[in-house]
Amino acid sequence: MKPTIGEIRKGGRLIEYLMIELEHANDAASAQALALDPGEYVWFREVTSDSQPPGIATLDEARRALAFVFWWIIRWEAFCDSYIPDRWARREIERRRPRAGAEPARVSSVQVTGEYGGLTARIGLENIPAESEFEIWAHFLSGLIIESIPPAGPARRIMLGSGELLITIGNLSPQEMAELIRECLAKAEIQLADHLAERASDRRQREEEAAAYLSDYSEISALFPEWVKSVGFAGDESIHNGSRLSIELSEDGERFGSEIQNSLTQQPSVAHCRRLGNRVFILPEMRPRELLNALQSCDELVAEEVREMKEKERRREEGARLVENELRRFFQV
Structure with missing residues (x-):
């Protein structure tokens, strides 16, 4: 049950309350353009709100919700096909x-x-x-x-x-x-x-430098830590803070990306280090052997983290299998 305006004023939350109500009103106004029936939108929001405990919907409610979502998507797709956001610029x-x-x-x-x-x-x-x-x-x-x-x-x-x-x-x-x-x-x-x-000249020069770097890296790539998937110069669209040197992390390396970034930042040879997703950008642009030395310095820390993580996963899986087998034996299934 919603609080009264008097109760809200006493609590000093009038502005917060009005902002929330305005947001709901804007949502409802937008919904009228896409929902076949605004009442269905209100119902759908109510049954999918965070306050509702999960798993209590009936089969009829599930079908009703599916129909609402289906027609919402159909009308949204039709809207997207006809809407031109930058009409003036295109004209x-x-x-x-x-x-x-x-x-x-x-x-x-x-x-x-x-x-x-x-x-x-x-x-x-x-x-x-x-x-x-x-x-x-x-x-x-x-x-x-x-x-x-x-x-x-x-x-x-x-x-x-x-x-x-x-x-x-x-x-x-x-x-x-x-x-x-x-x-x-x-x-x-x-x-x-x-x-x-x-x-065009700059692009050719960058391509030549990237090819030369990749050639040098390929000669010693086997010496790089396992959590390094590849190393090379990123394209123009991927350059970050002036750094072309990009280290692509493996799946295990990405899990410990923050630790890798912190460890590299502490290396004397690294002036700047920033992680974006599964890539780490480094300044200065060290040659492959210089980079190898910096990465090997933090390899022991990452390798230990990976070993601990895999050991925990192994124990968890073994524990789950053990309990499952015991339950199957008791229930004879």
Whole structure:
């Protein structure tokens, strides 16, 4: 039975009570969009609440709950298929006119209006880079335009997600404006090409370093502790705090990941150590033999933990089998 408002006020828990009630109201409002019958949602929440002891549902209640969950999932799947969370951004991307070949970006349309307290030019572009390169190209182009075209009052010099430029026209003549935009477009292409070339060079260098490291590790991998599954340089998406050196732990090693991290942190050769799931990232990026020495220093601790854990599991299983066999003998089954 819910407490009265007077009782809640006396206990000093009015804000807490109101927050909980608001959360329940929000849940009920959301449920109405997915539940065939809001009453079924209220019933389902009641029978699955933490206050109910487990295992008391009847067969009819189980079937009723299964029907509720089934139709909830059907309506949720239909909702997910039709819902577009980033509708505006997707619409902007659809309006872009990406390049099909090697032609550089160029102006495709111009519209001047009296928006934003002055004349504003909306300049459409075509042959713009593909989606994977658009953001960095737009960053370069926006920076060049801001540097090249002086502001005029409450100026707007922005690149839209659709690949259009929105620029407030100041004291520049149309010819000067056109020349500056062409110049900015040409410079942006050069900056993008340089950036992509530098990124490709960095990627090749990282791949070569990763291959060389893996080769050195393979020569001595048999000497590494059993709880080490593999060692190598992580990919760009997995780099943590600037560290590429990743130690993948085995199943036993993962169970004692915290102990391994603490032990490695105490090693003089380790400046930084962080565990994420079944991986441990280390700084500095030691060569395989240096890393082997650091890992061997904490191997005895981990090995002892693993032995104790397996011994406990063995004793537990033996005890369970013994009791089971005794019960079977007494019951003659």
